[in-house]
Amino acid sequence: MDRxxxxxAAGLARGAVLALFALSLVIVWRAARVVNFAQAAMAAAAVxxxxxxxxxxxxxxxxxxxxxxxxxxxxxxxxRGLMRRLPAHAPLPGIxxxxxxxxxxxxxxxxxxxxxHRPMHPPFSQRPFVIGGVPLLSPYDLFTLGxxxxxxxxxxxxxxxxxxxxxLRAAAFAxxxxxxxxVRVPRMVALGWALSAAAAALAALLLVPTELGxxxxxxxxxxxxxxxxxxxxxxxxxxxxxxxxxxTGLLVSLVTGYASASAAPLAVLALMTLVLLVRPGxxxxxxxARTA
Amino acid sequence: xxxxxxxxxxxVLALGGTFGLDPFRNYQLAAAAACFAAVAGLTVLVxxxxxLSLGHAVLMAAGGYGFAWAATAVDGPWPLALLAGLLAxxxxxGLLGLLLGxxxxxxxxxxLAGLTLALVIALSAAAGALPLGxxxxxxxxxxxxxxxxxxxxxxxxxxxxxxxTVAAAAVTPLAVLRSGPAGLRMRAVLDDETAARxxxxxxxxxxxxxxxxxxxxxxxxxxxxxIATQQVTPGGYGLAFSLSLVVAAxxxxxxxxxxxxxxxxxxxxxxxxxxxLAALAPAELGRRLDGNLAVLLFGAALVALTLAWxxxxxxxxxxxxxxxxxxxxxxxxx
Amino acid sequence: MSALACDGLTVGYGDGAPVIDGLHLDLxxxxxxxxxxxxxxxxxxxxxxxxxxxxxxxxxxLLGGTDLTGMSTEDRMRAGxxxxxxxxxxxxxxxxxxxxxxxxxxxxxxxxxxxxxEEMYGLFPALDRRRRTPGHTLSGGERQMLALARALLARxxxxxxxxxxxGLAPKATAQLLGVLRETAARTGLTVxxxxxxxxxxxxxxxxxxxxxxxxxxxxxxxxxxxxxxxxRHAYLGx
Numbered sequence: 102m103d104r105x106x107x108x109x110a111a112g113l114a115r116g117a118v119l120a121l122f123a124l125s126l127v128i129v130w131r132a133a134r135v136v137n138f139a140q141a142a143m144a145a146a147a148v149x150x151x152x153x154x155x156x157x158x159x160x161x162x163x164x165x166x167x168x169x170x171x172x173x174x175x176x177x178x179x180x181r182g183l184m185r186r187l188p189a190h191a192p193l194p195g196i197x198x199x200x201x202x203x204x205x206x207x208x209x210x211x212x213x214x215x216x217x218h219r220p221m222h223p224p225f226s227q228r229p230f231v232i233g234g235v236p237l238l239s240p241y242d243l244f245t246l247g248x249x250x251x252x253x254x255x256x257x258x259x260x261x262x263x264x265x266x267x268x269l270r271a272a273a274f275a276x277x278x279x280x281x282x283x284v285r286v287p288r289m290v291a292l293g294w295a296l297s298a299a300a301a302a303l304a305a306l307l308l309v310p311t312e313l314g315x316x317x318x319x320x321x322x323x324x325x326x327x328x329x330x331x332x333x334x335x336x337x338x339x340x341x342x343x344x345x346x347x348x349t350g351l352l353v354s355l356v357t358g359y360a361s362a363s364a365a366p367l368a369v370l371a372l373m374t375l376v377l378l379v380r381p382g383x384x385x386x387x388x389x390a391r392t393a
Numbered sequence: 394x395x396x397x398x399x400x401x402x403x404x405v406l407a408l409g410g411t412f413g414l415d416p417f418r419n420y421q422l423a424a425a426a427a428c429f430a431a432v433a434g435l436t437v438l439v440x441x442x443x444x445l446s447l448g449h450a451v452l453m454a455a456g457g458y459g460f461a462w463a464a465t466a467v468d469g470p471w472p473l474a475l476l477a478g479l480l481a482x483x484x485x486x487g488l489l490g491l492l493l494g495x496x497x498x499x500x501x502x503x504x505l506a507g508l509t510l511a512l513v514i515a516l517s518a519a520a521g522a523l524p525l526g527x528x529x530x531x532x533x534x535x536x537x538x539x540x541x542x543x544x545x546x547x548x549x550x551x552x553x554x555x556x557x558t559v560a561a562a563a564v565t566p567l568a569v570l571r572s573g574p575a576g577l578r579m580r581a582v583l584d585d586e587t588a589a590r591x592x593x594x595x596x597x598x599x600x601x602x603x604x605x606x607x608x609x610x611x612x613x614x615x616x617x618x619x620i621a622t623q624q625v626t627p628g629g630y631g632l633a634f635s636l637s638l639v640v641a642a643x644x645x646x647x648x649x650x651x652x653x654x655x656x657x658x659x660x661x662x663x664x665x666x667x668x669x670l671a672a673l674a675p676a677e678l679g680r681r682l683d684g685n686l687a688v689l690l691f692g693a694a695l696v697a698l699t700l701a702w703x704x705x706x707x708x709x710x711x712x713x714x715x716x717x718x719x720x721x722x723x724x725x726x727x
Numbered sequence: 728m729s730a731l732a733c734d735g736l737t738v739g740y741g742d743g744a745p746v747i748d749g750l751h752l753d754l755x756x757x758x759x760x761x762x763x764x765x766x767x768x769x770x771x772x773x774x775x776x777x778x779x780x781x782x783x784x785x786x787x788x789l790l791g792g793t794d795l796t797g798m799s800t801e802d803r804m805r806a807g808x809x810x811x812x813x814x815x816x817x818x819x820x821x822x823x824x825x826x827x828x829x830x831x832x833x834x835x836x837x838x839x840x841x842x843x844x845e846e847m848y849g850l851f852p853a854l855d856r857r858r859r860t861p862g863h864t865l866s867g868g869e870r871q872m873l874a875l876a877r878a879l880l881a882r883x884x885x886x887x888x889x890x891x892x893x894g895l896a897p898k899a900t901a902q903l904l905g906v907l908r909e910t911a912a913r914t915g916l917t918v919x920x921x922x923x924x925x926x927x928x929x930x931x932x933x934x935x936x937x938x939x940x941x942x943x944x945x946x947x948x949x950x951x952x953x954x955x956x957x958x959r960h961a962y963l964g965x
Contacts, residue, residue: 136503138510186700193445196506197643197699200447200636204692208685215681264832267821271829275818277780283804283833283881321632325514328507336503363518370515374496377508381499 103235108358109351110229114242116350117249118308122327123334123342124253125300129176130336131273132293134192135184138199140301141324142206143179145317147172147302149210152221152315161224168306169299176298180291210317218314227311245307252303253343256296260339269293322366326353329373335383345384396568404561408554416549421661423549423556423621427453428657430563430614432641433650434607437571440648441579442603444497448509449611450635451516452486452493456612457625458525459485461533471536478534479559479616486612487605494604498597513635520627530626533619556617563613568650570606579603633688637664640691643698663687729753729789730917731777731808731885736786738769738776738941745784746772748941754885754917759908761928761949762921764938770921771813773938774887778810779803790885805833809883813890817870819863823854826862830877847876850906868899875903879910885917892924900924904931929953 122140129137137143151168155161179202187194225240238246260266271279272289280286304327305320312319330349334341349369356368376384411419435449446452464478493512497505521527537543538551546554570576581589582596589596619625637660644659645652664687671682731754738747747769754760764770775781777788779800788795795803804810818826827847831840848855851872857865865873871891878886888907892900908931911918922928929935935952937945945958952958 130503136507138506183696183700192503193439193443194699196445196503197639198696200639201692201695201699204633204636204640204688205696206692208689208692211685212681212689216685264828264837267825267829268832270821270825271818274820275816277812278816278818279829280780280800281778281804281810281812281816282829282877283801284829285799285801322514325507325511329511332504332507361521363521366511366515366518367522370511373508373511377496377500377504381504 104358106235107229107237108354110237111242111358112351112354113347114238114245114350115354116347117246118304118323119327119330119350119353120343120346121249121253121307122301122304122323123330123346124256124339125297125304126327126331127334127336127339127342128256128300129294129297130331132269132290132297133180133184133195133273135195135199136328136336137294137297138196138324139179139202139206140298140327141305141320142203142210142317143175143298144172144301144305144324145315145320146175146206146210147298148221148305148309148315148319149214151302151306152219155221161222165303165306168302172302173295173299176294176296177291179298180294184294185287185290207317214317216316218316218319220314221310223310241310248303248307252300253339256300257339325366326369329369332373332383333376335385338383338385341383341385396572397565400561400565400568404557407557407561411546411550411553411557414550414553416547419547419549419553420621421665423553423617425658425661426553426556426560427614427617427621428638428641428661429654430560430617431611432638432645432653432657432660433564433567434610434614435638436642436645436647436649436653436656437567438603438607439642440646441571441576441583442600443583444600444604445506445639446493446497446509446604446607447506447635447639448493448512449607449638450630450632451509451512452489452608452611453615453618454516454625454627454630455489456482456486456615457533457619457630458531458615459483459612460616460619461531461625464534465532471539474534475536475555475620478619479613482612482616482619483609486608486615490605490608490612491601493608494601497604498600510632513630513632516630517627525627528627530624530629533623533625535623536620552621555620559613559617559620563610564650564653567606567610571650575599575602575606637691640695643695660691663690730756731788731790731919733777733788734786736773736776736788737784738772738781739784740781746941747776750786750942752936752943754919755934756917757911757915758934759911759918759920759932761925761932761935762919762938763923763925763928763935763952764944766923768938769941770938771889772941774810774812774889774919774921777887778808804881804883807884809878809881809886811871811874811878811886811888811891813893816874817862817865819861822859822861823865823873824858826873827854827877827880830880834881843880843882847880850879850910851876867894868896868903871895871899871903875907882914883916885919887919887921889921890923891920892922892927900927907931925959926953 126136126140129135147168150171151164154167155164158164183198183202184195187198223241225244227239227241229236229239231237260269268279268284269289269292271282272284272286273293276286305323308323309315309319326349330345331342333349334345349372352368352372353365356365411422414422431449431453435446439445459481460478463481464474467474467477493509496508500508517528519525520530525531536552536555538546538548542551578589578594578599581592581594582599586596641656641660642653645654645656667687667690668683671679671686673679674682733750733752736747736750737745739745750773762770762773772781776783779798783796790806790808793806795806795808798806818829821829827844828840831843835843853869854872854876857869862870875891891903895903904927907918910916920928920932929949929952932949935947935949936943937952937958945952
């Protein structure tokens with residue numbers, strides 16, 4: 102019972118990070134009808150920026166801000182420099198370019214900074230609070246949960262309650278109608294990419310200190326799991342990303358705790374396959390997803 | 394009959410060509426033949442049906458494991474063991490392909506790509522969870538040069554012969570299939586699923602069938618690699634390798650089997666050449682470049698090729714152009 | 728003084744023959760002009776070219792004193808052009824209110840926007856009752872109203888409409904055109920109304936332009952056009 106509580110608590114923090122990364126995939130999918138397969142590599146590059154900013158200034162927070170800014174800039178640059186030049190309405194070229202970008206970024210990072218894992222230190226203790234004899238969340242877990250929840254809430258407010266959010270949604274759902282309403286659609290798409298990449302960078306920044314350390318491939322598994330989460334929740338659905346993220350985080354934590362760490366990716370893969378076969382649009386897909 | 398004849402001619406030429414290569418080059422040739430079989434399967438899948446698989450390395454691995462298991466289990470003369478191994482490779486990869494194809498029939502581009510990507514990432518976990526020998530992998534039997542030839546050729550050349558023969562046997566049916574009615578059905582589904590339906594074609598069946606037809610050559614490619622290296626490890630079929638198959642298919646022009654051959658040679662030789670180059674660099678830089686330079690170049694090539702020639706295949710480009718002028722939300726009156 | 732003028736306009740798709748070929752058109756300030764022609768005459772292509780949704784091969788477009796020729800669609804809209812496109816141009820994922828507000832985002836500051844939106848609800852009471860409903864639940868007539876209201880919210884100088892009567896019941900069409908004519912008269916809006924339904928378009932227009940094979944075949948006062956049996960027979964089908 103104690104073990105179950107501990108695993109559930111750990112799964113919650115893990116799930117929040119997963120949900121945030123999955124949300125970043127949903128944002129870019131909604132903005133540009135592209136699944137950004139380069140999201141992990143871009144997030145890793147942003148974390149390298151944060152790592153070096155922290156190393157230079159000694160401040161975790163300056164590193165965090167640098168990482169977010171680097172992520173946003175990289176997102177906008179990828180959209181402006183690469184994705185915009187591809188023909189619309191054909192999904193394949195976008196995926197292939199993203200794959201190429203993964204290879205360039207990860208190999209480039211490995212060449213520039215070396216392939217070894219660099220330890221990153223969390224700003225708060227990772228020693229869990231013990232409540233009633235049961236070790237539960239650590240201060241860093243609470244920070245992770247709080248940061249992820251705050252950013253997701255802020256994004257929800259931005260998209261649903263502000264004029265800018267209305268522009269972003271209109272540009273994503275119906276670009277031509279949005280243009281006719283005077284919305285500068287290319288700018289909105291670039292902004293969507295920037296927001297998405299910054300959210301992914303934050304998720305990666307929260308994750309890396311709890312793992313082996315920073316490495317060009319440090320975010321790969323997070324991406325694959327988050328992709329599964331986005332698919333399970335429905336690529337079009339931010340709420341789906343949140344729910345499926347928490348659910349998958351709990352699943353991974355339980356499987357890791359009761360079976361083995363290597364069984365966790367298989368469990369996620371099995372869950373995603375099951376959802377895809379039963380409900381190809383995802384659990385929270387309101388209707389048939391728009392074709393790309 | 395034209396395709397099989399041409400395939401036979403090319404195979405004989407390739408077999409003869411092995412006499413001009415040293416043992417290491419023959420080993421590389423065998424590896425390239427393995428890649429060729431997998432890339433040919435992939436390029437037909439992407440080029441003709443528009444389904445992007447990032448997981449063809451896993452299909453190769455399935456073939457490799459199947460081969461290693463059956464060829465070891467059969468206790469008889471070597472041709473029998475070889476055939477049993479190849480059969481098991483085709484079966485294992487074909488079955489996995491059928492599963493993936495059944496999923497693919499219901500999925501659109503990004504979903505399938507993500508599912509197959511997850512499969513690649515899960516491979517090493519699967520190797521640990523299933524009886525596949527974990528990270529160490531399994532050993533595949535060694536096929537020595539037959540007595541009659543042992544005075545004439547080295548073992549690497551013999552393996553290159555086996556590799557070329559198996560690859561030819563794997564790819565030729567694919568080429569025939571592509572230019573026949575099945576290929577036409579695949580193109581019909583790619584162009585317009587609804588129109589294909591109206592012509593009595595079931596898109597789901599065509600997509601599943603295409604996936605199986607693409608998986609079997611990939612699995613045989615895995616068997617070829619198992620012959621040449623005498624082992625199957627999950628590390629050998631990681632993400633980088635799987636993506637390099639995509640690079641080969643795109644570089645060769647999606648849908649083109651001749652292009653697949655060129656792409657396979659490229660992704661076999663370039664990493665080796667890049668590592669040779671990295672070895673010339675000073676120690677620290679060389680260590681960082683090792684293995685990464687080739688990936689960097691591949692990635693850059695993939696981006697550049699796709700930007701210059703979106704879709705890789707002329708058909709896809711044509712399609713994209715047609716769609717750009719008729720936005721789906723509006724009917725364009727002229 | 729012309730509100731919108733285009734000269735030598737040539738438009739085509741791909742490598743095909745031009746759909747609009749060297750077209751010249753002048754819209755008088757404050758007038759409602761009907762753009763008529765058979766299916767395939769080039770009406771939609773002309774409107775899409777004017778708004779920049781289809782690239783020009785040659786020609787120039789002037790809105791008042793502003794040269795629109797090289798501008799993006801959104802900049803043309805901000806310069807004072809408006810288009811109610813053919814068919815369902817409602818963003819089905821957004822609510823009625825969101826769809827409507829979208830039209831005035833760049834034009835109005837927050838407070839003025841609210842007033843302008845309320846004014847539109849006043850013009851279209853049917854929409855007022857459905858503010859919070861998602862766009863995909865609207866009927867064809869409601870969607871067309873919403874598209875018109877959204878376009879009017881941006882207070883364009885020149886409004887282009889593409890087949891607003893398509894798929895609408897006669898009563899809904901009459902209501903829509905009534906609001907349009909009244910608004911045009913009240914605000915001095917210049918309107919180019921593309922219609923296959925020539926009779927209803929000419930009933931609200933002062934002038935009619937007949938398009939055939941991508942060129943202007945006739946350009947006359949509406950009453951005269953409606954009364955000419957030869958023209959009616961050749962191009963207008965009534």
